[in-house]
Amino acid sequence: MEKTNNSRRTFLKSSALLGGGLMIHFTGLANFDISERTGTLGTPAELIELNGYVKIMPDNTIKIICPNPEFGQNVMTSLPMIVAEELDVEWQKVLVEMGPHDSVKLGSQFTGGSNSVRMYWRILREAGATARYMLVQAAAQTWGVPAEEITTKAGMLYHEKTGKKGKYGDFATKAAGVTVAKGVVKPKDIKNFNIVRTSKKNVEGTKIISGKPLFGLDYKYDGMLIAMIEHPPGFGMTVDSFDATAALKMPGVKEVFRQKIYEDGFEQGGFDVRTFNEVVVVVGKTTWEVMNARKKLIVKWKPAGDTKDTMGGRGGAREVVVPGELESSDAQYQKMQDFASKPAQLLRKDGDPETAFKNAAQVIERTFTAPFLAHNCMEPINFFAHVTADKALLVGPLQAPGWTEPTLSKILKLPADKIEIQMTRMGGGFGRRAYGHYLVEAALISKKVNAPVKLIYSKEDDMTYGIYRPMYTATYRAALDADKKLIAFHVKGGGIPEHPIHANRFPAGAVDNYLAEGWQIPSNITVGAFRAPRSNFNAAAEQSFLDEVAEAMGKDPIEFRLELLKRAKENPVGKNNEYDAARYAGVLELVRDKSGWKNSGTEKYSRGVAAYFCHSSYAAHVVDMVIRDGEPYVKQVFSAIDCGIVVNPDAASNMVQGAVVDGIGNALYGGLTHKNGVSEQRNFHNYRIIRMREAPKKVEVFFVKNDIDPTGLGEPPFPPVFGAVANALYKASGQRFYKQPYSLKPTDKPIV
Amino acid sequence: MATLNINKKNYNIDADPDTPLLWVLRDIIGLVGTKYGCGVAQCGACVVHLNGEAVRSCVTKLSRAEGKKVVTIEGLSETNSHPLQKAWLELDVSQCGYCQAGQIMSAAVLLKENKNPTNEDIDDAMAGNICRCGTYLRIREAIQLAAKDQKK
Incomplete structure (x- = not known):
């Protein structure tokens, strides 16, 4: 894992061009910090970026950037495979790196809805094919031969007539200056695939089985404090008052405070779901110390009553009343039965079902029910945040950085380009980590205590927080x-x-x-x-x-x-x-x-x-x-x-x-x-x-x-x-x- | 001050003797391969070896580990060459990967004590390890593959 790297961020910004996550015209070299997770091939000083997904080192090492966060669906392998296929490189020599949140260069970056391969299929084929095209053009210019006569194979360029050949790395700098006209790049014929449709092993497999730091909970940062949240014990409840006297005397504890998440009237986006708007926060040195201090914390809870959420949307903001009832499952089942017998919203009608049922010789009717389900990701909810007056760094497990960044921007009152989000490997997601409330919480806590902080939910905090399957x-x-x-x-x-x-x-x-x-x-x-x-x-x-x-x-x-x-x-x-x-x-x-x-x-x-x-x-x-x-x-x-x-x-x-x-x-x-x-x-x-x-x-x-x-x-x-x-x-x-x-x-x- | 032997290395730890070994490893020493999953000995993500036995480090106090040999996933082998690690890679077991260190550490004790584990033996030995991604079939297969490899 890497720490904040401003030079890297600046580099990413300066090279952001064109839409669709594809950058064609970028020229030049950049110093690029090779983080630990990129593997064991040493630390080359120079990387030539052909587009947001493809970087080539002079020694012909190919680095492919994975746009979408990994939560076990293996996109860190499958998405780069698509690029490598079109780029025409040896898979074994490809290094894969998880990209930071950068929607300009890397697209929507949303892991969810079984979308990753489907959404990126064309984009990544185009990215790989375009980079290959640029390399071919660069070689044609250098050798003074027609580009059509140049062939590629496994990261090499060949011109048969003259016997010339060269590595991609030799031409990467020149290729970065090649202009690509619209429509000239043709992806491969599917019949010629030799990487896609063959089984490739998980690129992080070795790190997983040797216990390398990969996950949000593993992330470390100098001076990082640990924060945990005491959220209300039940839905429909909120903080009345709290007494932190005993908790503050516990070893390692720094601060205990009450934190509001959204200000009144905050316009929520569709993924801004948060269950509890007021919580009590305990900040300390280590996880165990904070866990122990929580046991000494005395919080009085009270029913929240009916509350109002403000939902943003295309039609403008609207208020939604959240009922205050303290619900029980038996009553929920009863209520569902009551509602089932009432008129409902028509969703689709074909023919004349009423008459058909009336005239039927036999009607079969059955009612099915299912309970709430908790996602129960193995890695409990957590996120790192370091918020200062003019910028914010957030690192951790997240499915939808593109939906969380605008929310952070509004809440922290920072422009989006001052908010850097890095996505770690996730210990499961299943949809749960599309809801970025925990980044907001972590950011607000970091801002309040003016320090880098990792927010950690215990398994119990996580399971009782909500955001369930209905x-x-x-x-x-x-x-x-x-x-x-x-x-x-x-x-x-x-x-x-x-x-x-x-x-x-x-x-x-x-x-x-x-x-x-x-x-x-x-x-x-x-x-x-x-x-x-x-x-x-x-x-x-x-x-x-x-x-x-x-x-x-x-x-x-x-x-x-x-x-x-x-x-x-x-x-x-x-x-x-x-x-x-x-x-x-x-x-x-x-x-x-x-x-x-x-x-x-x-x-x-x-x-x-x-x-x-x-x-x-x-x-x-x-x-x-x-x-x-x-x-x-x-x-x-x-x-x-x-x-x-x-x-x-x-x-x-x-x-x-x-x-x-x-x-x-x-x-x-x-x-x-x-x-x-x-x-x-x-x-x-x-x-x-x-x-x-x-x-x-x-x-x-x-x-x-x-x-x-x-x-x-x-x-x-x-x-x-x-x-x-x-x-x-x-x-x-x-x-x-x-x-x-x-x-x-x-x-x-x-x-x- | 407690002295711990972890992966053949001695560490002097200044922490409350009641601190779970899990948090000593993760927060104090910085060995993060051992995972926090549930904190109540239900999921097995935190399994380490204590004098060769599989224990759940989330409920193993620092005081209990003192003077004993602790092995974590980072110390299971020097070059990822343990038969289980090789089998895990060969069969590409992992999905999210969060539970896999604990799975491997539980399986390692099984294989040490039982060279020919049956399906039943595997069910018993692995009963305390949850995988939310559902990779159990490949875990089972990998344990059997490693058992064969171990005999060579």
């Missing part, structure tokens, strides 16, 4: 005619504080009469994106429901889905259907074939299937379950994925396997409940996370092969795991499960 419910109805044909489909979903419905997704488009509705209940429990937001509930509910409908129709669950998809492909109902029915069917067919669905030998398992489309990709799973010691155990899984071109196949399989494990864990054990506003789960002793024993022995992953530009992979495999687990559980127990987390306990009666 609590959801949905009632599905299917109308069958006398021939057991599906004639109408209705979904009405709601949640605290938002509904889960994706109205234009399957089976919309496949049923003549279709109705989707949504409703929501305001709450002071804050929510945020959690690995495939909304989809992670819908895929559980909808895919279990379809299983039950298929059974009522006497059809095989895969064949039933394929029939609906055939209809959606050949003669789609309505407009705005988000999915490609053929690709959706493709993953179902692939998983059917690879799993040997219904083949002999599979009877020893209770098999469940589910498929889902989200984040532009398609995923289907077959899970094979057994009952072991009275608990469901998923022994093996077959997964079929269509995410277009797979950049790094083995790492992609790893991600799918992880999503499967995560899905099984959350489906069977995940859940966060409240009593009088207080989270009942506080740490891993009572928030059950899937462990080694419960993980399948085998997860076989199959990718559909096509040449479609890559789409998301971090999220899409996750949601359908829930549905497949629910359907297998039905086979295993003879009982349908409607309430998550699924459990074989006899108290788990369906709520219908």
Whole structure:
């Protein structure tokens, strides 16, 4: 990790040109601080920057900058692979460095929404191809030969006729001065890829297994103090008063104070979610000393009552009332049932569903619910901040620097170019670290104590802070005619504080009469994106429901889905259907074939299937379950994925396997409940996370092969795991499960 | 003042004897490979070896570690050559990577005591280590690969 480096920052600023994160015309050399994390190749003094993503050293070492923060999705490997492919260099000789926040040179830099590869695919291909073009032009000028006659291979330039050859490093300085006209750079033919689509190992793998400093919590800075926050014990509460007399006497403690986060009327952006606006801060020398001092801190809390947030937006600022109720889970479920029977917002309607349901020979209606989920990243929330009168440095784990910087700028009253944000490797994210309240908190604390400070949440602080996956419910109805044909489909979903419905997704488009509705209940429990937001509930509910409908129709669950998809492909109902029915069917067919669905030998398992489309990709799973010691155990899984071109196949399989494990864990054990506003789960002793024993022995992953530009992979495999687990559980127990987390306990009666 | 032997090196530590070894390692000595995950011995991110036994450093007091040999991930091998480290790289186990040092340290004790661990043995030995990314399949495979490598 590196400290503030003003010369580097100045350099970055001076070289920022053009849009799209691509810098073509930059010329010149710059002294560049090679930080420890760039590896072991010594410290070359000079780096020639061809654009924001490509730097070449005179010794022909190629450095590729990763724009997006890494939280385990392996972008620090896959994104540079795309650049290296087009640049035509040897992967083994590439050094990768995580870029600082710099939207001019490095684009949106948002890790989330399964966006990294999808959003950067064209940008990085263009960046690599443009740098290669510049090198070729430079060599052509030097050698006095036509550029078209120059070829490249593995970081070398060749001119066959004259026998001339040279390293990229020899021409980098000249290349930096080459002007590139629009439209002259052509990316490679996909058929000629030799890096992308081959498995490359995690570029930080060795640092991880040897314990090198990589994460926000590992970051050190001279004179750095540690800060922790005592936040209210429950949602809907705030600070009344506090007594720090005893805490201040504890060893190592420097200061204890009350801190307000947003001033009244502060216009919040969409990712400025913060749960508690007033907190008590303890600052001291070391983490353990601060933890101990907190135990001596006496804080009186009080109900906050209804409060107001000011939300910014295109239509101007608007005030939102945050209700003050101290919520409990039983009452939340009751309230959801009450709301479910009231009229809701119409989201989509095709045909005449009311009449179809009225005339149906059979109506199947089922209601599904799911609890709040905490992200539970292994690395608790933390961030380093050093704020002085004229600038700020912030370092730590963050998914969305581009959304947090404007907020910091407003709160610290500093221009954006005086705020430097560096992103460390994250110990998990899952959506949680898209919400940068903890940078604001760290910055305000640093400003107050006038020192470099690292803010650290304990696991308990983290788990009880909020920004959860919302609590959801949905009632599905299917109308069958006398021939057991599906004639109408209705979904009405709601949640605290938002509904889960994706109205234009399957089976919309496949049923003549279709109705989707949504409703929501305001709450002071804050929510945020959690690995495939909304989809992670819908895929559980909808895919279990379809299983039950298929059974009522006497059809095989895969064949039933394929029939609906055939209809959606050949003669789609309505407009705005988000999915490609053929690709959706493709993953179902692939998983059917690879799993040997219904083949002999599979009877020893209770098999469940589910498929889902989200984040532009398609995923289907077959899970094979057994009952072991009275608990469901998923022994093996077959997964079929269509995410277009797979950049790094083995790492992609790893991600799918992880999503499967995560899905099984959350489906069977995940859940966060409240009593009088207080989270009942506080740490891993009572928030059950899937462990080694419960993980399948085998997860076989199959990718559909096509040449479609890559789409998301971090999220899409996750949601359908829930549905497949629910359907297998039905086979295993003879009982349908409607309430998550699924459990074989006899108290788990369906709520219908 | 306590004297600790960490990765074959002696350190004089001036801290409250009740301070967890985790924070001595991370905040005082600056060995940050050992991770803070839960602080209550539930997740295994902080596992180190104390006289060859796997302990959770977040609940191991400085006073208990005094006079004993502490090995952290940084000291598991000099050149990342421990069979588990090699297997972890070979199978590209890590996703976010935060829990992996603790996983490796737990697995190292298992392999020292059991040259041929079965799936059941691995389940038992690794029960205290959480991986939120869900890399358990590769962890299991890597332990088996390392066991084979160890026998060579």
